[in-house]
Amino acid sequence: MPGPDRQYQAVGNSSPSSSRVDLVPRTPNNRTSFLDASPYDSNRSRVPSSVSSKFSLTVNPERWNIVLSPNEKEPDDHLHNPDPRRDHSYDNRFVVSRRGIANMGCLVLLVSALLGLFAGYPIASYFLSSIQSTSGGYNLGGTNATGQVADIGNFGLIDKDTPEDAYTLTSLTDGMTEYELVFSDEFNVDGRTFWPGDDPYWEALDLHYWQTDDLEWHSPKAITTKNGSLQITLSKQDAASNHNLSYQGGMLTTWNKFCFTGGIFVASVKIAGSNDVVGLWPAVWTMGNLGRAGYGASLEGLWPYSYDTCDVGTVKNQSRSGVPAAAVDGTGDIYNSGALSYLPGQRLSRCTCSGQSHPGPVHSDGTYVGRSAPEIDVFEATVSGTTGQVSQSGQWAPFDYQYIWQNTSENYIVYNTTATSYNTYMGGAYQQSTSSLTDTNQGCYQLNGTGCFATYGIEYVPGFAEDDAYITWINNDKAAWTLKAAGMGADSKTNISARAVSQEPMYLITNLAISESFGSIDWDALEFPAIMSLDWVRVYQQKGSTNIGCDPTGFPTAAYIEEYSEAYTNPNYTTWASYGQSFPTNSYLGEC
Template identity: 60%
Template sequence: MNLLSPDASRTNSIRSHPTGSDYDALTPGLPLSVSEKYSLPPSPASWGMPLLINDQEPDDYLHNPDPRRDRISDRGGHIFTGRGFANLGCLLILVVGFLMLFAGYPILSFATRHSQDNRGGFNLGGINGTGQVPDIPGNWGLIDKDTPQEAYTRKSYINDEDYVLVFSDEFNQDGRTFYPGDDPYWEAVDLHYWGTNDLEWYDLGQATTSGGSLRLRLDQVDNAADNHNLNYRSGMIQTWNKFCFTGGIIEASVQLPGSNLVPGLWPAIWTMGNLGRAGYGASLEGTWPFSYDSCDVGTLPNQTYPGTQEPIWATSHGDPYNNDMLSYQPGQRLSACTCPGESHPGPMRSDGSYVGRSAPEIDIFEATVVKDVKGQVSLSSQWAPYNAEYEWQNTTGNFEIYDSSHVHLNTYVGGVYQQTTSCLADTNQQCYELTGGCFAAYAFEYKPGFDNAYITWVNDDKPAWTIYAGGLATDSRSEISARPIPQEPMYIIANLGFSHNFGDIDFDVLQLPATMSVDYIRVYQPKNAINYGCDPSDFPTMTYIETYKEAYTNPNITTWEQYGQLWPKNSKSAEGCS
């Protein structure tokens, strides 16, 4: 192919690919095929296409800039066109939006914020984690919206100190249930309370509200096979791990079940430290009813030194029904003697030792009846380790009874599983389900710790008796140290049961069903000592409970050994910390 000239190339190309007439001349008489008729040479140049840089096309002027020609047109016109306004408007909206998001909204929020009324609270009392009553849709706040305003504050039962309301439940909404997840603070249990040999099964459906009160109902069932082979069922609710408090006043307005003359029922409202869950045996072993923060023999099994029968007061003069042994406790599982590195909820002191932890118990009341005579309540607290002969220091100055005509020390002082400090008080005999039907206020007020600590119990809205910290002082006979008035975060329990452990049951006269009714439960704390919550920094529980969750959620695990967990090493044990 000749590349010297486009024309020559084109001519040579055409000649090398004959057209129809050329073909006729070369091959006379033969027709052209379709492919021959439309055949084109491979080079577009042979088709007459302008491929060289000097070839001009009609629209070349559009692509060739000319500064002198374009100067006028390029600088002509203005931006104030529809398109210009759209571009600028879009940018403006974006800028304003970002400014509003990152500057305007915070400024407006600060300038227009509303400071919530703490409704009579003081500092952090009013009361949630921010020191305010949460305004939650419905009635789910710590303080029940139905609580009357005049009940938001009160005076101490024994002095003029001001207390503020931190928790209340008026139970005014009928039809409430307490199945798991139904309520933010209360939960019914589904178990047999075997620890006290109860005759009933605690059933989730036996705790309800009606007529403006909580109702805990004890029934006899038609078929024991449908009720875990027990003939009775009743209700228990708890605030375990949902609401706890440390120090203050807890008050309940209650109509006791049954009659004031017929014994057998065992209604109670009480509190326990959050590290033990009532009805869940594994969680209670070695924690209930301890209130102890010393490292000595009081933390050891049976309150005796390893391999000995000492101190002698721990192996004699004890429980006459159990070989005169003082204690069958397995020892304090979470004691101040716990070896470093062992499982313990803490906290740890600066010297590397742990704070002794436990699940103490303080009862608002446990009700009983002296047959054909009168109804009474036991106003008590339970303790471990124990004094020799279960004799706490009940001398003048260590306790006080305010009305000796209706209140007296309980002759029952304990056994191998607990020591108790208790008084029996005559109730308002009209405030029973079958007698009068009124409600009476029961309460206790307490200050935790050692110095100036105390518990005061209240019967029918009047102080009944007080135990001071001195009543729980060091005991040289059993060789234990002083026990503090409970410092653990305490949760609330309300239940109606019955058991031969608590007294005689007159089945011939006892009327079932029987119902304990609770008009309200309220918790108050001093203005300068607000302390509620189940996981306080000085007595934490959350991490430990989560670590051993099954012990707190499976009532069929009755011991720590059955749970498959190791007992923390104790520096006073035979093995020590080795």
């Protein structure tokens, strides 16, 4: 048997089929001992040496060329060999050094800055920032369709070009009450345009005003500013390129952008055409913001109501099962089978059942406030013989018997009977009208005048007789006539209650149109293009009683308009039903 100091290796013969194995002593190959033989030694291998074998250590640590005795010191021993006597001087020192304080200070500053940026600043901004109200508007402070900003010198409600002596105005009704300017536009910047998104306050319509059988297409192309005034042009057009209509006109409004409730609205106007040729339809007027002029679905059941009572006045045709008799006795509109009313009923009435869609608010008894889109016309220009006149009126619903309002001397006041007369047109099946005709300043016309501008306007206090409400119409910078709210009081014949002088937020409208429904047209004498010019528009309210904005707390509109936005943006919806909606249920009809 081989001894323990021997190692053997098997060596095979040359024949692969042979099974004999020879045991041959394994020698140390001239090394001092077997300890010197590293398993990585190149001499053990029959293959060439590799890179790894060059850097391999032998199994004998004595050949590693390092200090193996713990008694021998190395240069870095002080890093890991503690010395109590040497370290004692450090143990009693203050643990925080100046360098440590500096490091901690930097960390504290960094953390504080991050907290301030991502926590403190947003919180402070939330509680301290003042967010400008859009007042129900879509543009200034709200939504601008194109992101453009109008070049009108400033973005305030008061035009910087308005002279300071126009900042206040005394009531033309009582001659005492002081009013202050809340909105103005002087139109001094030429070249303004009024496509959607172009202007913070005004927007021109792009549609056919079918409600009054107009012969023109209203286009933003017809409206601009020139020579320091707003100009609306009515012109002949090729019908093939003008929506199959032979005329192009313009209508400009502040709908859902600027509204006011009560006050004085005045405009300086040069009327289109001549003072002795009939056929044009220039107008300046106002309407409640819940109805958008030209958009039939938004208007149905709201125009021209101004009513806050739950009774027969809120229902279709202003009658129920033939009651009251005054509504069905054939003494109404002679052009509509003698019917008193063809209105569909007040869509947002005080009779609206609880839980139905309604903009609110709610009375103390839980019923909704009656809401609507009233109309007050500053003027509609016409001609009587060879004299230019303006019809200045209010439109109402529900209707008095035979459309005769209580025009007593207390309720109907004319300031100059020579210039102003009662308008015999009192309405029809779709509206009741309170109107007077007043001679204009004959020089303030486009073609045969002196080039002057005349001031037209309205002054009104919202509400009922108990609120001392009234409307005063202004012609040539003077009061023309006044309607007291008592004139639109209850009517026992038609079983309706009082109608209010508009309490709704009202927006401004001006347009130039042509329609045979307004009156006869002298086609031979009319000259085109016809241009109506507005030098400026201004709105005043009593000092300390400012109420501007299209979404006031007492008469909100924004949420309702947003909910039914297509009715206010798509003129192809001509009725509420065509928009796919139905009127809210009515408690008077027992529908709740």
